[in-house]
Amino acid sequence: xxxxxxxxxxxxxxxxxxxxxxxxxxxxxxxxxxxxxxxxxxxxxxxxxxxxxxxxxxxxxxxxxxxxxxxxxxxxxxxxxxxxxxxxxxxxxxxxxxxxxxxxxxxxxxxxxxxxxxxxxxxxxxxxxxxxxxxxxxxxxxxxxxxxxxxxxxxxxxxxxxxxxxxxxxxxxxxxxxxxxxxxxxxxxxxxxxxxxxxxxxxxxxxxxxxxxxxxxxxxxxxxxxxxxxxxxxxxxxx
Amino acid sequence: xxxxxxxxxxxxxxxxxxxxxxxxxxxxxxxxxxxxxxxxxxxxxxxxxxxxxxxxxxxxxxxxxxxxxxxxxxxxxxxxxxxxxxxxxxxxxxxxxxxxxxxxxxxxxxxxxxxxxxxxxxxxxxxxxxxxxxxxxxxxxxxxxxxxxxxxxxxxxxxxxxxxxxxxxxxxxxxxxxxxxxxxxxxxxxxxxxxxxxxxxxxxxxxxxxxxxxxxxxxxxxxxxxxxxxxxxxxxxxxxxxxxxxxxxxxxxxxxxxxxxxxxxxxxxxxxxxxxxxxxxx
Amino acid sequence: xxxxxxxxxxxxxxxxxxxxxxxxxxxxxxxxxxxxxxxxxxxxxxxxxxxxxxxxxxxxxxxxxxxxxxxxxxxxxxxxxxxxxxxxxxxxxxxxxxxxxxxxxxxxxxxxxxxxxxxxxxxxxxxxxxxxxxxxxxxxxxxxxxxxxxxxxxxxxxxxxxxxxxxxxxxxxxxxxxxxxxxxxxxxxxxxxxxxxxxxxxxxxxxxxxxxxxxxxxxxxxxxxxxxxxxxxxxxxxxxxxxxxxxxxxxxxx
Numbered sequence: 001x002x003x004x005x006x007x008x009x010x011x012x013x014x015x016x017x018x019x020x021x022x023x024x025x026x027x028x029x030x031x032x033x034x035x036x037x038x039x040x041x042x043x044x045x046x047x048x049x050x051x052x053x054x055x056x057x058x059x060x061x062x063x064x065x066x067x068x069x070x071x072x073x074x075x076x077x078x079x080x081x082x083x084x085x086x087x088x089x090x091x092x093x094x095x096x097x098x099x100x101x102x103x104x105x106x107x108x109x110x111x112x113x114x115x116x117x118x119x120x121x122x123x124x125x126x127x128x129x130x131x132x133x134x135x136x137x138x139x140x141x142x143x144x145x146x147x148x149x150x151x152x153x154x155x156x157x158x159x160x161x162x163x164x165x166x167x168x169x170x171x172x173x174x175x176x177x178x179x180x181x182x183x184x185x186x187x188x189x190x191x192x193x194x195x196x197x198x199x200x201x202x203x204x205x206x207x208x209x210x211x212x213x214x215x216x217x218x219x220x221x222x223x224x225x226x227x228x229x230x231x232x233x234x235x236x237x238x239x
Numbered sequence: 240x241x242x243x244x245x246x247x248x249x250x251x252x253x254x255x256x257x258x259x260x261x262x263x264x265x266x267x268x269x270x271x272x273x274x275x276x277x278x279x280x281x282x283x284x285x286x287x288x289x290x291x292x293x294x295x296x297x298x299x300x301x302x303x304x305x306x307x308x309x310x311x312x313x314x315x316x317x318x319x320x321x322x323x324x325x326x327x328x329x330x331x332x333x334x335x336x337x338x339x340x341x342x343x344x345x346x347x348x349x350x351x352x353x354x355x356x357x358x359x360x361x362x363x364x365x366x367x368x369x370x371x372x373x374x375x376x377x378x379x380x381x382x383x384x385x386x387x388x389x390x391x392x393x394x395x396x397x398x399x400x401x402x403x404x405x406x407x408x409x410x411x412x413x414x415x416x417x418x419x420x421x422x423x424x425x426x427x428x429x430x431x432x433x434x435x436x437x438x439x440x441x442x443x444x445x446x447x448x449x450x451x452x453x454x455x456x457x458x459x460x461x462x463x464x465x466x467x468x469x470x471x472x473x474x475x476x477x478x479x480x481x482x483x484x485x486x487x488x489x490x491x492x493x494x495x496x497x498x499x500x501x502x503x504x505x506x507x508x509x510x511x512x513x514x515x516x517x518x519x520x521x
Numbered sequence: 522x523x524x525x526x527x528x529x530x531x532x533x534x535x536x537x538x539x540x541x542x543x544x545x546x547x548x549x550x551x552x553x554x555x556x557x558x559x560x561x562x563x564x565x566x567x568x569x570x571x572x573x574x575x576x577x578x579x580x581x582x583x584x585x586x587x588x589x590x591x592x593x594x595x596x597x598x599x600x601x602x603x604x605x606x607x608x609x610x611x612x613x614x615x616x617x618x619x620x621x622x623x624x625x626x627x628x629x630x631x632x633x634x635x636x637x638x639x640x641x642x643x644x645x646x647x648x649x650x651x652x653x654x655x656x657x658x659x660x661x662x663x664x665x666x667x668x669x670x671x672x673x674x675x676x677x678x679x680x681x682x683x684x685x686x687x688x689x690x691x692x693x694x695x696x697x698x699x700x701x702x703x704x705x706x707x708x709x710x711x712x713x714x715x716x717x718x719x720x721x722x723x724x725x726x727x728x729x730x731x732x733x734x735x736x737x738x739x740x741x742x743x744x745x746x747x748x749x750x751x752x753x754x755x756x757x758x759x760x761x762x763x764x765x766x767x768x769x770x771x772x773x774x775x
Contacts, residue, residue, distance in 0.1 A: 367619075379746055441768070498746070510577040517584050
């Protein structure tokens with residue numbers, strides 16, 4: 001599977017390839033284009049120029065109808081969870097399955113409660129998202145992202161605003177999901193330490209350019225001073 | 240049944256509460272408009288009656304900020320000019336078409352200027368321009384004050400010993416009243432222009448005959464009624480939007496709700512005060 | 522982003538909304554009961570509001586007309602007939618729509634806009650849902666129906682209050698006042714055409730404002746304001762156009 005992308009303005013020419021089953025992390029300072037990049041990857045935003053290839057299909061050139069089918073292969077956790085606030089937790093998690101169709105209501109219910117149990121929220125089906133805490137909402141978001149067994153899962157800031165303990169719990173959960181499904185995973189996070197422990201390979205984006213793409217362990221000693229400073233959290237440097 | 244009654248009662252109570260809040264704000268604004276010197280005289284008089292400490296030392300009030308007023312006039316009045324002019328232009332056209340029904344029925348071309356002018360000046364002009372002004376300026380104002388409230392900027396002003404009503408609200412109220420006054424005059428002129436144009440295009444009524452019909456049948460008073468109405472609408476819009484803006488509760492969602500409530504309350508206030516003014520200004 | 526680009530993007534979004542709404546209304550999957558739920562929302566939010574505003578409008582119109590006629594001829598027997606006529610083809614539909622543009626338009630823009638800025642709309646798209654079909658179409662259908670219902674309701678209130686004003690202030694007998702003789706089929710057709718046009722335009726214009734919302738809760742506020750102005754203005758423009766159509770094609774100059 002190949003994804004190459006060269007956009008403009010926010011993202012100025014990015015070439016990237018993530019293989020099937022790989023877990024790839026993306027870091028970068030605020031407003032560096034991380035979210036834009038994720039949304040381009042899954043076909044929510046069209047690139048101004050260039051190609052985004054998912055499993056041999058260029059989704060930058062695809063029609064909206066075609067894109068719908070491609071997007072169904074993705075699962076996505078949004079930065080602020082984006083839970084539907086007019087639906088219960090159970091309906092939220094079930095939504096991707098219901099929309100896809102072809103699954104019996106009984107089976108859907110069973111899978112929803114299994115998913116919720118897996119993220120430690122058994123029995124919350126009838127609550128509304130607004131009744132949950134931030135960490136719980138995040139876990140509902142994760143459950144919704146993976147319920148339809150997508151080939152590719154994208155996590156946008158899975159631990160933003162969570163305390164260190166909850167952060168670790170979320171990453172453990174992500175690791176379990178990944179190992180169970182073998183899906184391709186792309187994670188964006190500002191929480192460097194936890195992320196670097198989770199992903200084998202990491203990329204750093206800065207001013208719309210991919211400044212680093214390689215093993216997570218070597219990011220601390222990267223040649224690029226910008227990357228080195230960002231990963232180490234130094235105060236002095238080019239940033 | 241009891242549930243419905245309970246809901247109705249709840250709504251009525253909420254309505255009374257909001258109306259009271261608006262009235263209170265109106266009193267505060269009037270209070271802030273009283274010149275400080277008069278206040279001191281009043282305080283001297285009060286001292287004889289009730290010699291409490293607060294009365295003996297009336298808080299020193301800063302003069303109203305002229306710059307804030309000008310800024311608001313520009314932001315609220317000048318920037319609403321295009322939408323008001325467009326609205327007035329179309330309103331003139333609509334009223335010509337409505338009067339056109341009579342013109343076609345009776346062949347009375349000479350009545351066109353009178354009929355459409357009377358309707359636009361006294362009723363339709365002020366109402367439609369008021370509604371548009373409320374949609375644009377009132378809702379913006381509520382959103383702005385609401386954001387300031389939920390981000391605690393208003394408390395910040397209080398902490399700096401700046402009285403929010405005097406500093407924030409009074410200039411806005413004045414600016415909205417003055418803006419509506421001026422916008423209606425411009426709007427009336429544009430509406431007459433629009434009426435003439437559509438009268439000529441659709442009904443073949445000459446500009447001159449439209450103009451004479453307007454001039455001979457309408458009194459300056461008809462024009463003035465509209466201007467007075469518009470100014471009162473400006474006051475109503477400013478009070479409702481300032482009230483709902485500063486009474487926001489509950490974060491960003493509350494701001495959205497406040498904007499919605501402010502616009503609805505302004506529309507109610509416009510139509511109710513229109514009726515009352517119609518009774519008074521014959 | 523330059524203004525030209527912003528305009529082009531806006532035009533593209535608007536076209537998509539119109540096309541998708543048209544297609545989606547005719548066919549397409551809708552969550553069951555969603556249209557009914559939206560209709561209830563529109564009704565719940567607006568019934569009292571419409572009753573008060575249209576009631577006062579009825580009183581003002583009768584009052585102003587009687588006043589003016591008293592100055593000229595003093596024959597008030599025709600006021601009722603003309604009042605009913607103009608209420609049916611002009612003021613009833615248009616002022617109800619102006620009120621709905623404020624109430625319903627702002628509501629749609631606020632709801633949809635906050636879904637956009639909290640990425641719920643993106644989440645819908647990730648689940649293979651076309652946002653226009655899912656969010657706008659039910660509101661569109663609900664608005665079409667409810668604008669009609671509320672206009673009839675508003676006209677009824679305005680007639681009641683107008684009749685009362687005529688009777689109590691100017692002593693016009695309600696039997697003479699309530700004279701439907703002047704209301705022609707053309708008037709009804711003009712009024713009906715306006716109701717349909719307004720009912721269709723308000724959700725589309727406000728949905729456009731809502732889906733175009735950008736950036737945080739402030740963006741939602743902006744979207745709401747834009748929806749109110751744009752839908753009110755659309756109502757005024759449509760009124761001009763349809764009044765012209767009515768005058769020359771439907772009301773036959775009668």
